[in-house]
Amino acid sequence: MLDKFITPVIKPILTPIVIMLHKRGVTADQLTVVGFIIGMLALPLLANQLWFGALIAIALNRIFDGLDGALARHANQSSSAGGYLDITLDFLFYAAVPLGFILANPEQNAIAGALLLAAFIGTGSSFLAFAIAAEKFALDKPQFKYKSFYYLNGLTEGTETIALFVAFCIWPQQFVLLASIFAAACAVTIFTRIYGGYQTLKRLEADSHSNSI
Secondary structure, three states: OOOOHHHHHHHHHHHHHHHHHHHHOOOOHHHHHHHHHHHHHHHHHHHOOOOHHHHHHHHHHHHHHHEEEEHHOOOOOOHHHHHHHHHHHHHHHHHHHHHHHHHHHHHHHHHHHHHHHHHHHHHHHHHHHHHHHHHHHHHHHHHOOOOOOOOOOOOOOOHHHHHHHHHHHHHHHHHHHHHHHHHHHHHHHHHHHHHHHHHHHHHHHHHHHHHHO
């Protein structure tokens, strides 16, 4: 929900770094992979209840995630392959954080963590499934024209998810409450995406059929 507002604010901050990286021959895909590796360090750090270290790993992962897309656009390297790599590794990273809290305290966190992981599967699958269909109809991306594929909006997007992860690390004792609330918010996103996506595609298919007659 907040991504379309946060992104324009962050973009100018990243520009000088992107220019420097481009001059040094760094590629967007390299940043994606390095950022993913750093982000996955949060898993063992969380499992061992090293909250501050996990917070640093999460923050660095998000910085790299912002830089890779900005570098791809600056260097005219935007591609479907790069977008695929980025979103796939992002979802793996997102899943690692709840898993880390489950491992840290299975007795307390397992159920809430499982609910959150299930919610992530729902938001991710509804998001990506629509993107595939949107590509078929060549839909415009009015809010995220720089993305490699269509982004279907929702109540819980990247910005909200990262804010949740930060809150987890600051107040780890509140994991169950925070994860449960966010899973419920994800359920709203899942419903609106499925309903909105289905109605949109149904209308587009009807229009396409009418135009072909």
